[in-house]
Amino acid sequence: MEFIVILIGLSIIIWGAISWTIKTISNSNKYIELKPQFDSLKEARKTHESKVEKDKAELSSRIIKWEKKVENDKKEIIKISKQKSMGFPWLAEAYADYFALKDDEIEKYLKNKKHPAYTAAENVKIIKNEKRVLVKENKIISYKINYFEKLFPWLSELIAEDEDEEMPVRIEGDSNNDENEDRVKHYLTPEEYKSLPSVERNQMALDRYLKNRNKSKWAIGRDYEMYVGYLYTQKGYSIEYKGIIDGFEDLGRDIIAKKPNEVCIIQCKCWAQHKKIHEKHIFQLFGTTMEYWIRNFIENKKPKSFEEFSKFLNEKKLRPIFYTSTRLSEKAKEMANALCVEILESKPLGEFPRIKCNINSDGFGQSKIYHLPMDQQYDRTIIGNRSGEFYAYTVKEAENAGFRRAFRHRF
Structure with a gap:
């Protein structure tokens, strides 16, 4: 087993x-x-x-x-x-075409990806065409602005950096542009304007005007020119405001300050501290000073030698002065020194009395009138031509001195 x-x-x-x-x-x-x-x-x-x-x-x-x-x-x-030329609209079109190609790639991707997005692709196509037109128009405008800024440096001061910036533009036919409209209304509510006594409402409007943080470059420049003009008035100069009054026709000279045997051609620039003044502004001031010399110091307007012009500069009979809140580039300083242009840099806007107390003579005697910065004749009113004229800080100060508000208000 x-x-x-x-x-x-x-x-x-x-x-x-x-x-x-x-x-x-x-x-x-x-x-x-x-x-x-x-x-x-x-x-x-x-x-x-x-x-x-x-x-x-x-x-x-x-x-x-x-x-x-x-x-x-x-x-x-x-x-x-960046070329400062306005004669090449084809360049703007090329620029637009370039960025349109990038949108083409997005459109193709949306159509050809694993899960195509045809609606999105069609929207991209529509947006692409609209964008192409806008890009082209934007570049053409940029070329023109750059071209004009190259020719006229002061134009940069009129370009708003913020869409909310107040710009010095008036629309013809606007009912608010009535010659006798009181611009004080722009700084008060209707209730304030109706209820407040004239002294209080005028002072309130002035205070709000001064505290306005949303002023345009043009308005800031105007304040700065008035400030510089006031400083030179205090030094005994008679003042003629060219930038404020003549606007685009000021030829780059904002203030002409005069004393016997001395004329100061002053250009003012109230810019942010991070910006620098470049040599083109110095060249412009030098050129406009020479133009003033030709028109006012040469008999029979017959051109004379450059040496004679230099003699006026060296003897301080004619003084080109660049007055600015910021600083100049090294090249600008070098050119200013070579061209006898005096520099006053890093001079911020300071406090100064804004109310102009003016005395006018008419057939009935003398009228004592004060002008607020928003009044029609403010810029053209020169203080110091008659005894008793002065700048006041407050409306009450002006009225206590016997001055009344100007009847015509429009700025």
Whole structure:
């Protein structure tokens, strides 16, 4: 019995060994049969991976080259766009085309991506066309502004930096431009204007005018010119305001201050501290000083030598003065020194009395009238021509001295 059990066990072991051997031989034959295919697939995978790496490197190189080209194109476009010329509207169109191409790429992407966004792509197309027109118009306007600023440096002072800035523009036919309208109303509510006594409402309007932080460059420049004019009045000069009164026709001279045998041609610039005065402004002041000399100091208006003009400058008979709240560039200082232009820099706007108390003579005697900064004749009113005229800080001060408000108010 034990023998039979041992025999059966041996039979099972032998059968297992034979089955294992047969299976191993079969697998070996399959391996030998499939190995060439496996090797072929392995080689194909290596080839494919190598091609992918090569394509990635090539694509990366193309992207870098494209980005460099785009950056160079942008630099060239910006460089060209800075040319101070208004005669190249085609340049504006090219500029617009360039940025339209970028929008084309966005449009194509939205249409061809895995889940296309056709509506968004169509909206991009519409916006692209509108943007192209606006970009073109914007560049043309920029060229013109840059061109005119190059010719007339003072134009930069009239360009608003903030859309809320008050600009010195009047619309013809506007009912608010009635010649006798009281501009004090612009600084008071209707209730305040009706209820307050004249002294109080005029003073309140003046206070709000002075505290207004949203003045345009033009208004700030006007205040600065009045301040500089007041300072020179205190020094005994008679003052003629050219910038305030003549506007675009001032030829770059804001104030003419006179004493016997001395004329100061003053240009005023009330700019932010981060800005610098450049040499073009010095050249403009020097040129307008020479023009004044030709018109006022040369007999029969016959041109004389530059040496004679230089003599007037050196003897201080004619003094070009640049008065500014900021600083000049080194080149501007160098040119000012060479051209005998006096520099007064870093001179901020200070406090000074704004109310002009003027005495007029008429057929009935003398009229004592005071003018607020928003009144019609304020800029043209010169103080100091008659005894008793003065600048007042407050309305009460003016009225206590016997002066009344001007009847015609419009600025």
